[in-house]
Amino acid sequence: LPTVAYALEGEAPVYATEGSIAMTGSLVQWFRDGLEMIGSAPEIETLALRVTDNGGCYIVPAFSGLYAPRWQSDARGVIVGLTSYVTKGHLARAVLEATGWQTREVVDAINADSGVALHRLKVDGGMTANHLLMQFVADVLDVPVERPLVSESVSLGAAYAAGLAVGYWSDLQGLRGNWHRAAVWEPAMSQAHRRREQENWNRAVERTYQWVRH
Numbered sequence: 001l002p003t004v005a006y007a008l009e010g011e012a013p014v015y016a017t018e019g020s021i022a023m024t025g026s027l028v029q030w031f032r033d034g035l036e037m038i039g040s041a042p043e044i045e046t047l048a049l050r051v052t053d054n055g056g057c058y059i060v061p062a063f064s065g066l067y068a069p070r071w072q073s074d075a076r077g078v079i080v081g082l083t084s085y086v087t088k089g090h091l092a093r094a095v096l097e098a099t100g101w102q103t104r105e106v107v108d109a110i111n112a113d114s115g116v117a118l119h120r121l122k123v124d125g126g127m128t129a130n131h132l133l134m135q136f137v138a139d140v141l142d143v144p145v146e147r148p149l150v151s152e153s154v155s156l157g158a159a160y161a162a163g164l165a166v167g168y169w170s171d172l173q174g175l176r177g178n179w180h181r182a183a184v185w186e187p188a189m190s191q192a193h194r195r196r197e198q199e200n201w202n203r204a205v206e207r208t209y210q211w212v213r214h
Contacts, residue, residue: 001068006157008164008172017114019068019106023061024099025127030063031095037088045132048092055090056081058204059098066208069109075208081200099127100136101201107141120144124153131185139189140198149180 001020007013023030025041032038038047062075079094107118120143127133128147138145150156163169189197 017110021102022064022067027061027095044092045130047089048096048132050089054093055086057086057090057094059094060204060208061098062208068106072209074210074212076211078207080204080207096133100140103137104140118143122146124151134185138185138187142187145185146181147183149182
């Protein structure tokens with residue numbers, strides 16, 4: 001969806017393309033508080049690292065429907081692929097991978113709408129502290145993922161806007177040198193593995209459709 005990225009006084013607004021995902025960090029909170037699998041959000045990475053894959057388990061967090069790009073309000077969440085082999089570690093991986101695959105769907109939609117291919121992804125926010133998740137995002141997108149030195153970019157952007165308004169910085173060009181990369185994750189997943197996992201994810205998502213009967 002088109003949205004206003006920012007608008008500075010005396011200048012034309014700058015627009016962006018936005019893709020909304022309903023459950024990302026809140027999915028980790030549900031895993032912590034609802035299922036009581038972990039005691040704190042950062043523990044999900046430690047738990048997920050106990051295993052090497054998701055054990056064939058996929059979690060689609062359509063708790064209040066599916067947002068971009070599927071827009072299915074009658075969908076509800078599912079956990080599929082459960083067997084007696086699946087452990088808490090596999091579930092933790094599936095939680096993190098859900099964010100990765102939802103990101104892939106939004107990026108694919110933006111690429112298709114804009115006609116511009118993604119060559120790298122710059123990320124921000126609390127979930128970027130999870131190295132396993134960032135590596136998975138790089139793997140499913142097949143592009144490098146970069147985290148800035150200051151990960152809370154929304155707050156930083158508000159501070160920049162205030163600084164420009166009072167003349168602390170003269171223009172946007174003076175701000176560009178403030179961006180510094182703190183970490184980068186390079187894709188390491190094979191094309192065949194990525195394609196197989198994406199097919200499984202899509203099959204899982206389809207199981208969520210038309211769950212709510214009106």
